[in-house]
Amino acid sequence: MANDLITLIRLAQQNGWATTDAVSFDVLLRHAKPTLWPVSNRDSGPVVDLLRPTDADEAHQRSLSALVGLGEQPLHTDGAHHVAPPDYIVLSCPQGSGVPTFLWRFRSHDSDNRPVEDLRNGLFTVRAGNSCFLAPSLTITPAQLRYDPGCMSPADGRASRASEYLNSRRAESIPFQWDTPGRVLVIDNSNVLHCRGDTSGEPGREMLRAGLKVGRMPKALRLQPAPVVRA
Numbered sequence: 001m002a003n004d005l006i007t008l009i010r011l012a013q014q015n016g017w018a019t020t021d022a023v024s025f026d027v028l029l030r031h032a033k034p035t036l037w038p039v040s041n042r043d044s045g046p047v048v049d050l051l052r053p054t055d056a057d058e059a060h061q062r063s064l065s066a067l068v069g070l071g072e073q074p075l076h077t078d079g080a081h082h083v084a085p086p087d088y089i090v091l092s093c094p095q096g097s098g099v100p101t102f103l104w105r106f107r108s109h110d111s112d113n114r115p116v117e118d119l120r121n122g123l124f125t126v127r128a129g130n131s132c133f134l135a136p137s138l139t140i141t142p143a144q145l146r147y148d149p150g151c152m153s154p155a156d157g158r159a160s161r162a163s164e165y166l167n168s169r170r171a172e173s174i175p176f177q178w179d180t181p182g183r184v185l186v187i188d189n190s191n192v193l194h195c196r197g198d199t200s201g202e203p204g205r206e207m208l209r210a211g212l213k214v215g216r217m218p219k220a221l222r223l224q225p226a227p228v229v230r231a
Contacts, residue, residue, distance in 0.1 A: 005031055008186040009088060009212075016105035016192045019176070019185050025092035025208050028184060038210045039086055041079060043129065051207040053199035062127055064150045070200040075104055075170055075193035079211050080148035081128040086211030089187040089194075093178040097205045099197045100175035106138075106145050106191045115165045119145075122158030127151050137162045144190050166193065 005028045011018035029038055029048070038047035059065035062081075064073045079085035091101065108116050119138035126135050126146075134155060137147050146152070147166050154160040175197070176185060187194055189211070199205050 004028070005036060005090075005186075008184075009036065012088060012186045012188040017103055017176070017185060017187045019183060021180050021183050023184070024182055025090065025094075025184050025210075028090065029210055036088070036212050036214060039079075039213050041209070041211060047210055049209045051209055053196075053203050053205055062151045064148070064195075067150055070198070070203060072198040073195040074149050074167060075102070075173065075195045076148040076150070077146055077189050077193060078148075078209070079189065080146045081126055081151040083133065084213075085144060085146055086189050087214050088212040089189045090208075090210045090212060091185045091187070092182060092208045094182055094206060094208065096181040096183070097178040097202060097207075099199050099202050099205055100177050101185065102170065102173035102175055102195050102197065103187070104169045104173040104193045105188075106193070108138075115162070118158045118162040118165065122160070122162045123155045124152040124159050124163075125155045127153075137166065142190075145193070147193060169193065170195070 004023070008018040008020060008028070040047050041049055053070045054060075054063075054065040056066055056069035059069070064076065068074070077085060078089045116138070120136055120140070123134045123136060124146075126133050128151065135146060137152075137159070138145055147163075149163065149167070152163075154163050173193075173195070196207075
């Protein structure tokens, strides 16, 4: 079983995601540098988030919880509101959970030309705080799939079709189970969409999350304790 971050990253590159029960979330991240380093999901926020299900009326604006509350989330990539999203996402459920995380891997060669062209050429308005920018859902250089219906809205017809295509992939997704406390999941955020299942029966579910970028960690960056954020 993989017990170091580099091995997990390599497995995620090959398979879309990788998992381990052999080493803790905290230990993995503290051995991430210097070639992989955690990044904050929100500007000036912590690099490690503690996520809890949140009712829609209490959720952060443009978050997925603001759309669905405790219900099942739509498939998405994390950090879609960043100009350069994280390359990998590391998740762990310290206490375990009966609510799965669903995973779907995009492969351009498994799709017909129409969805790929829409993903590459359709433009979305991406809202990040008080600013916004235009971006397609799929870029080739660098290779990156970007999609989050909480902060992205179609700006043209091709983007609308791309959104419909990605929303329809939920039926093809694979459930990942958190039946072992402390299990770690590493997701290739460049080509895998994921989502949380319905938490209405488990409102106390807690998940640790960190985004990772490939490169050298800035000297000033240090891991911080994980506060509660509104997912």
